[in-house]
Amino acid sequence: MRRIDPTPGLRRMVELTSEAAVIGIAVAATGYFESPIAFSLLTAVSVAGFISGFGTGLRLAAATTLAIGIPSITEGVSFQDDIRLVAQWAVELFLVAIVAAYARRISGEADERQAVALDRMGRLADANELLFSLHQVAQELPASLDFDEALDSTIERLRDLLVFDTAAILVFEESDGSWSVARRYGARLPSALLASDLPPPVQRAARGLLPVVEVPNALVANGPGLSHQAVSGLYAPLQARGFLVGVMAVERHQLDPFTDRDAELLAGFAEPAALAIDNARWFARLRTVGADEERTRIARDLHDRIGQSLAYLAFELDRIVRKDERGDQVTPDLVGIREDVRGVVREVRDTLYDLRTDVSDERTVPSVLEEFAQRVSDRSGIEVRVKTDETARMPRLQERELWRIAQEAIVNAERHSHGRRIDVFWLSDGREAVMEVRDNGSGMPVGSVGRLDSYGILGMRERAASIGATLAIDSVPREGVTVRVSLRAASA
Numbered sequence: 422m423r424r425i426d427p428t429p430g431l432r433r434m435v436e437l438t439s440e441a442a443v444i445g446i447a448v449a450a451t452g453y454f455e456s457p458i459a460f461s462l463l464t465a466v467s468v469a470g471f472i473s474g475f476g477t478g479l480r481l482a483a484a485t486t487l488a489i490g491i492p493s494i495t496e497g498v499s500f501q502d503d504i505r506l507v508a509q510w511a512v513e514l515f516l517v518a519i520v521a522a523y524a525r526r527i528s529g530e531a532d533e534r535q536a537v538a539l540d541r542m543g544r545l546a547d548a549n550e551l552l553f554s555l556h557q558v559a560q561e562l563p564a565s566l567d568f569d570e571a572l573d574s575t576i577e578r579l580r581d582l583l584v585f586d587t588a589a590i591l592v593f594e595e596s597d598g599s600w601s602v603a604r605r606y607g608a609r610l611p612s613a614l615l616a617s618d619l620p621p622p623v624q625r626a627a628r629g630l631l632p633v634v635e636v637p638n639a640l641v642a643n644g645p646g647l648s649h650q651a652v653s654g655l656y657a658p659l660q661a662r663g664f665l666v667g668v669m670a671v672e673r674h675q676l677d678p679f680t681d682r683d684a685e686l687l688a689g690f691a692e693p694a695a696l697a698i699d700n701a702r703w704f705a706r707l708r709t710v711g712a713d714e715e716r717t718r719i720a721r722d723l724h725d726r727i728g729q730s731l732a733y734l735a736f737e738l739d740r741i742v743r744k745d746e747r748g749d750q751v752t753p754d755l756v757g758i759r760e761d762v763r764g765v766v767r768e769v770r771d772t773l774y775d776l777r778t779d780v781s782d783e784r785t786v787p788s789v790l791e792e793f794a795q796r797v798s799d800r801s802g803i804e805v806r807v808k809t810d811e812t813a814r815m816p817r818l819q820e821r822e823l824w825r826i827a828q829e830a831i832v833n834a835e836r837h838s839h840g841r842r843i844d845v846f847w848l849s850d851g852r853e854a855v856m857e858v859r860d861n862g863s864g865m866p867v868g869s870v871g872r873l874d875s876y877g878i879l880g881m882r883e884r885a886a887s888i889g890a891t892l893a894i895d896s897v898p899r900e901g902v903t904v905r906v907s908l909r910a911a912s913a
Contacts, residue, residue, distance in 0.1 A: 437473065441465040441481055445488050454493055454510045462489070462510075463517045470521030471528075478518030486511040567818060571701035572604045575669075575694045580606075582686050583655075583679075585671040587648040590659075591623065592667040592698070603667070603698075608648045620646050626656035626668045632688040633657045637678040646672045653678040657687050659695035666695045666702075704818075704887070730765045734758065771800060778828075780820045786847055786856075787811055789824055793831065794845060801835050804842045813851025819908060822884045823856055826892070829881050830858035830904040838862025840901055852910050859903045865896040881906075 444465050448456045462485050470478025486507065493507060572590060579588060588606040591614070600614045619627065623646075626634040634656040636646065646654045651672035659666040669691055673679065737758050745751045780789055787809035794805035814820065827845065834843050840862030848855045878894065881904070885892035890908040 437465075437469045437477065437481065441469070441485060445485060449489055449492060454489060454506050459510070462514065466514050467517045467521040470518040471525045474525060475519070475522040478522045479515065482511075482514035482518040486514055568698075568701040568705045571697050575698065576604050576606055578694075579669070579671065579690065582690055583671055583683055584673075586674040587646075587651060587670075587672040589647050589670050590667060590698070591619075591670070592702070593627070593665055600667070605647075608672075610647060622646055622654060622656045623668050623670060626658050626670075627665065629658045629660055629665055631658075632691070633684045635679065635684055646670065648672055648674070650674045652676055655679050655684055655687050657691040659691055659698065661692075661695040661699035664699075666699045669694065730761070730768060734761055734765065737761065767800070771796065780817065780824045782817065785811065785814065786820050786824055786849070790827060790845055790847060793828060794843075797831060797835055797843070803835060803840070805831065805845065806842070807845045807847070809847040811847065811849045813849065815849055815851065815854050815908065815910060819854075819888045819890075819910075822888045823854060823890070823906060823908065826881045826884050826890075826904070826906050827856055827858055834858065834860035834862065834902065838864075838901060854908045855905070856907075857903065857905045860901045862901045864898045864900060865902055 441462075444458075444461045448454075448459050448462060450456075451458060466478060466482045466485060469481045489507075489510070494504060575590060576588060579585075585607075587608040588604075589602060589608060589610060590604040591600045592603045594601055594613075598616055600616065600619060602610045602612055602614065616624075616627075622634050622636050625631070636651075636654045636656070638653060646656075647670055652674055654670060654672035656668060656670045659669055669687070671679075671687065737754070741751050741754045741758065744754065778789060778793060780786055787807070790809070791807050794807045797803060798805045815823075827847075831843060831845065834840065838860040840860040842861050844857075844859045846855070846857040846859075882892055884890075885906055888908060890906050893905045895903045895905070
């Protein structure tokens with residue numbers, strides 16, 4: 422911060438003295454303090470006081486008073502009048518010097534305060550710009566919970582934030598203590614690394630003691646980075662919920678090291694990126710567990726619907742064979758079993774079609790619901806009415822889980838409600854989604870609503886929990902069952 426030096430330098434002193442001397446000579450030559458240009462002395466003294474402070478201003482005022490006053494008294498005709506005039510000018514010169522020096526002090530303090538304020542404003546501006554950049558990048562982190570999408574998006578957002586030649590995201594595998602190279606950019610790396618194979622700066626970052634490990638010059642550091650061409654690098658630990666998720670590394674190959682601002686940006690970006698990656702990884706694990714549950718459910722559906730039909734066909738064929746061995750007429754039975762086989766084929770086709778039906782970028786929840794409702798009506802004779810109000814879509818993974826909950830609720834109503842109508846409601850504005858499936862059947866048995874194994878409730882609850890939705894099931898005897906699920910999108 423700039424400060425005004427109260428002690429004038431030699432050059433400044435010479436300039437002020439020279440200027441005052443020229444003015445003093447001119448005043449002395451034109452009548453001393455009675456000269457018409459005597460007021461120029463005040464200007465010289467005020468400039469000296471304002472520029473150099475009290476000492477210089479007062480010394481110049483005293484020197485000017487003596488240099489002009491003594492000749493004026495010795496050459497004057499009235500001693501008392503000359504003394505009075507010199508005294509008046511001396512007071513004026515000293516007052517001007519004091520006022521100018523005081524003005525200098527006030528001005529200097531104001532300059533100092535302004536400099537401090539500007540410095541603080543500069544720091545606040547830098548911090549605000551940093552936070553704005555981090556906010557923009559963090560907003561663009563994936564809203565979905567797909568692990569690959571989270572990694573790809575993190576690398577893309579990192580490229581928006583920093584300039585680098587090499588980047589990598591290493592994920593720590595808790596099962597065996599190894600490190601998987603989840604994503605890499607600009608470097609050839611193996612798919613997995615042992616802890617002992619990690620470069621020294623990555624190992625230091627993995628300890629999590631610093632928000633960012635900076636290597637300004639890899640040529641003199643204790644070991645290279647991820648790339649052998651790296652000259653400088655930044656390495657940030659990815660920590661979420663108090664645990665190490667992985668390490669994020671960026672490196673440059675030119676003699677252009679990263680700045681402190683770059684380190685601050687990476688440190689600020691690492692926290693939301695770690696949370697997004699960790700959420701996606703846990704969701705992938707839950708989906709793996711959910712896939713096992715889904716296979717069990719599919720096997721149960723095939724057993725309950727198609728398995729029983731095939732067993733019935735086997736019994737019928739055995740009966741027809743025995744009847745034929747006795748020489749009885751079997752043609753009517755064969756016609757009947759042919760219709761039964763066609764029915765089983767339709768069941769298999771419907772089941773497979775239902776399993777393949779899903780929400781995608783091209784197919785919205787309303788379109789899938791209406792198509793499924795039509796199939797249920799065609800095969801069961803139950804009236805299925807769908808009402809939708811969708812102004813914006815939710816994230817795709819969440820929509821898929823909501824659709825599967827609706828499918829399970831509709832199938833349960835079809836099989837068990839003994840009703841003649843099913844009403845399906847869907848509302849979505851991009852921030853919140855509500856889905857409701859209501860039938861006019863006999864309702865669920867008393868006490869069965871709370872059972873986790875009733876009518877596929879276990880699967881619906883697990884799906885709702887996996888996306889943070891709220892599931893409510895209400896059953897009224899002889900009036901039907903209402904399944905309602907609501908979901909609010911996470912805030913950016």
